[in-house]
Amino acid sequence: MENNSTDQFFKSTVLGHPSGLFVLFFTEMWERFSYYGMRALLIMFFTAKVFDGGWEWPESWAYAIFGTYVSLVYLSTLLGGYFADKIIGFRYAVLVGALLMTMGHACMAIETPFFIYSGLTLLVFGSGFFKPNMTSIISEMYKDRPQKKDGAYTIFYMGVNAGAFVGILLCGYLGEQIGWSWGFGVAGIFMFFGLVQFWLAQNIFGNIGLKPKKEDKENVVLEEGDRLNPFTKVELLLIAISAFLGLTWILNDPISKISEGEYNFFGFEVFGQKGEDVAIITALLIFVFLLIIRIPKYVKITRDRMLAVVFFCFVTIFFWAIFEQAPGSLTIFARDYTNRILEGNSAVIFKVVDALLTIVPLGVITWVLIKLFKQTFSKYSWSNITLAFSFVVIWGISIFRLYDKLGGDVAEIDASWFGTLNSLFIITLAPLFSKWWESKHNPNANMKFAIGMVLLGLGMACVAIGSSSIEPGAKSASVSMIWLVLVYLFHTMGELCISPVSLSYISKLVPGRMIAMMFGIYYLAIAIGMKLAGMFGEASTDIAKQDGLSYFFWILTAVAIGLGVLSAIMYPVIKKLMHGVR
Incomplete structure (x- = not known):
């Protein structure tokens, strides 16, 4: 076996995959915990009344800063990816990113304008260094085992969603019920745990992600007939x-x-x-x-395939602009216009479901943690001890939350709680969609985008119907929460049709030497979508005053379904441009 072979990583395995994958799993889980936990609180904190600890901003200000923040998070990945590739390597980029995000969350816990803005700036740059480089380490680890790569990314994606679920659940609860500083601060504490456990276990990755060596630019491999431009x-x-x-x-x-x-x-x-x-x-x-x-x-085939990528990026912009209403207008809708008080049997059922939704995922992740300990404790004991301590704290906060929520005859649901449904539905539905993509009924790229956009539109139609009774200019209402549950169900199914397959199609459609550039355009499309999400949210306040909130959601429904129909109509054109790529 050669020293540079990736077979060395398969000597120590957990669930058939290298132990190193699970070090990444838990690092990414804490990063997503901190990102989604803080994001769930951001607009609510800015718009909450002063006597509730908020800044009592107009919603338009909150949406503007939210849109800029999430947009810059995606733009910064271009900077972080460049530094990792050319200067410091994937591994140090992850460490720099985690450190910057820890400092960012710590700043936000102070809650003064200087520290909030400084915190958001640090979080933007931290995400840029962290986000693109975790998957790069996985890719290198499975270089000689490509057949196991899909399974590795599936496990990693579960870590992403487990972190998002627990982060929104616990940071949302602490921020809304105890104090905003608690929600922002806890997000930073777990980012710090992720940083420490990654730092202490980094030797598990061998030579992967170390400072890059100078590449010989003359060794660029060109496809037949292609040329450098x-x-x-x-x-x-x-x-x-x-x-x-x-x-x-x-x-x-x-x-x-x-x-x-x-x-x-x-x-x-x-x-x-x-x-x-x-x-x-x-x-x-x-x-x-x-x-x-x-x-x-470019030569014809490359040129045509790039045009196909540009079309998919165009649709992607509007997908994220509408999907990212979740932490914005949909969370405000949950807070101000949804009946979140349950009584009698409904309260009992919700409390049981909420307890199961908290305990079962944490139990499963703890079981994976124990399996990792058995494989790595002798070599990376301090990393494992850090990870174990972080889970003791997580279980402690979760039990405290359940104790607080289970008391009394009434169940009050936090506005941020609905955001957990996206992660929950992804974990539940991802295996079903994966089986669909592997079957003979696997739709082509255009139809996946078409189905995804129509599902996105159906989700918005649900909340449009639910809010139809709200008068223009109304400050509050008591709409049934079933509409929000349906929104997140349809939106998650739409996400499973578009988000995971987009990166796959870009990697298939462009030559290897151009992947970085086209991924850059793809992330630029997401960044534009994120900023549009804030602008759409901003528009919702004026539209709600004049024509009612339902009208705003119907507009988003029409845009989503319209783009879904366009994707379906464009199938023959895009199929021709893709030149046989499925």
């Missing part, structure tokens, strides 16, 4: 201008609103048009122009 100086200048305008606009949006115009990078007019409108339209036009002049330079 380096960016010209003019193209690089256009990229810089577009990026500068776009980034400045994203930052300026919340800054100008929160400062009420005192600080505004675009506080001028061009031919009677607002400066910010001119800036973002110019940035988008330059980007489209770049695509128009770049794509024809």
